[in-house]
């Protein structure tokens with residue numbers, strides 16, 4: 001049979017070696033028809049042709065198309081590495097697609113800085129980011145190492161942890177950071193001389209100009225454009241900017257709406273406002289969000305809001321249940337008073353706005369789940385999908401309760417690779433490390449979950465999160481928590497439709513179903529067919545967003 | 557090193573509900589200095605900012621602290637922007653959030669152009685017993701108390717004497733050498749602003765006006781603590797006088813003239829402390 005509907009301009013059918021739809025009722029296909037940016041038909045070429053479409057694009061015939069990856073917790077700041085050189089231990093793609101090898105020693109860092117200095121006017125700042133000494137067995141970085149790179153430039157090395165910077169002697173002199181400086185966080189050597197370490201933003205801010213430069217880059221519109229490139233290059237078609245303030249000011253909202261609207265912006269953004277201000281300000285906050293929602297477009301949505309309740313496990317600032325941290329001092333603190341969480345969230349819950357709450361520690365997950373229980377007793381809303389984001393140390397009892405309340409979890413499963421060994425050996429010990437980001441248990445309990453990268457904390461790449469969830473492998477070849485591993489099919493859904501669900505966007509994105517956006521990830525191999533340990537090595541050709549292909553600029 | 561004037565920074569801390577908003581409003585309505593108030597949202601704001609804004613337009617609200625990565629618009633940026641102004645404030649008052657560690661907030665006060673005057677931490681007499689033992693926030697409470705340079709028990713009129721003395725002992729066991737006052741918000745605000753010198757106090761000789769502040773309930777663990785408390789007053793406090801009770805129940809007559817401090821035994825009833833400062 002053929003459709004009696006007339007064709008539309010731009011109708012196209014893409015054929016592929018295989019299409020993975022993330023739609024369990026029709027998991028695979030070989031052709032997909034696109035009309036007005038949406039999926040018109042998915043199945044065989046013959047199925048699609050019944051719509052009277054004559055344009056067949058065969059450029060992906062030897063490739064694998066999948067439902068576009070959804071990244072439900074990342075940050076626009078991802079784009080900053082275009083302007084601030086990356087010097088981390090793990091090699092990484094930059095937003096423009098260039099590959100930067102990891103820095104594996106202090107000497108390598110010095111060489112990297114020296115080559116930047118060679119092309120930088122004397123006196124101009126050299127600010128680099130992502131330095132990760134956790135895997136280095138070389139001497140602790142000090143101003144003396146950096147002085148070997150240059151004495152003619154202020155050098156500011158921002159560490160991956162976000163809690164430390166190391167600066168050179170040029171900076172120490174520029175800001176009169178001398179022996180006996182009173183600011184907490186200034187590091188000294190055993191002779192009482194500053195060693196170049198500036199701990200926490202308060203001390204980093206002593207290096208005024210260089211510190212400010214980072215902030216300027218992070219919040220520039222240019223960075224938003226780089227963010228879109230980084231996401232496209234990773235095959236991501238919908239990415240959340242989890243925790244911003246764009247909705248608050250008309251001008252900033254307008255700027256972001258325009259920046260995301262242009263054709264070269266190749267990702268759909270879930271722009272997620274971060275809850276700030278006290279509980280009395282929440283009603284106005286809700287109104288602002290609702291007003292901002294009326295201005296959004298196809299590529300920018302404001303689907304949920306975000307709250308932050310604690311810090312990080314590796315920073316010992318997550319709030320963790322008894323018996324607390326394995327080694328190291330417990331710095332766990334709530335970022336909002338726990339007894340006020342219900343008051344903060346009530347206006348959002350009542351207005352039907354979903355909430356993603358940053359909870360790394362088990363105590364914080366418990367506080368958030370309990371708050372949602374209170375809100376649900378007060379006000380019925382069965383489809384809230386309130387999400388515990390990170391949820392790294394969530395307990396089994398918490399998961400059962402969260403499931404019963406209709407909540408979701410967004411696991412930071414990349415941690416198993418990037419910090420799994422540190423969690424096992426240092427932060428929380430082997431047993432709780434094995435139960436971190438517990439995808440297996442969540443499946444056994446029936447708790448809905450997705451994966452995220454928290455980019456730029458770890459690189460945005462859903463093939464990597466899938467790989468981490470399937471293998472839970474560490475850099476030294478160990479497996480942390482084998483019972484929490486899941487299969488590739490489950491991981492694929494967590495990287496696509498499950499994230500869309502948490503963002504209340506599963507009617508729009510996350511799977512290839514008739515009527516949804518024609519958003520696809522274009523892969524050179526099928527992640528289901530490759531060896532489990534090779535899932536992260538599957539190459540991304542690029543994406544198709546609303547039916548429009550966009551090739552990755554990533555080089556390797 | 558530049559010798560530009562450094563703007564003193566006072567940090568007000570204390571757990572949720574301890575009276576920080578009231579205190580800040582008191583400061584804004586009564587102080588004679590030009591004040592910039594920073595409502596710290598590096599985590600949260602437990603304060604109705606609009607209430608502050610009504611009283612004084614020089615209030616800065618932090619809006620976009622980034623927890624994940626620790627960069628971005630932060631308290632540092634707010635302080636930098638204060639230095640960019642044509643008319644500099646004479647004092648910066650930062651309100652730490654109800655769960656913040658005031659020491660972490662105060663760490664920013666060492667940025668060039670500022671100097672850290674101290675942390676005033678408020679303890680709610682009606683809530684402190686519960687908060688200090690709370691499994692979720694007990695440690696937050698302790699860190700706040702330990703970060704104080706001056707502790708003030710607020711809402712004492714709403715608590716019984718026995719509760720107040722229990723609060724007092726919890727607080728002094730956490731921070732045995734920190735001066736502790738029991739006072740109203742209004743009194744505390746004038747005390748604080750007396751601690752903060754006027755920008756031109758270097759030319760004190762030309763001043764003819766003085767202000768008087770009464771601290772109605774000053775207590776101290778022992779003489780050493782009392783001495784330290786008096787010593788910490790800035791040079792703008794030209795005189796202090798009164799009778800103060802020590803922890804063991806004995807009383808001391810206290811006098812401070814300029815930098816000379818005298819402490820002597822007395823049988824007279826406590827009077828609190830009268831401070832005279834340059835206006």
Ligand SMILES: [Zn+2]
Pocket residue numbers: 073074075242454624
């Ligand atoms: Zn994040």
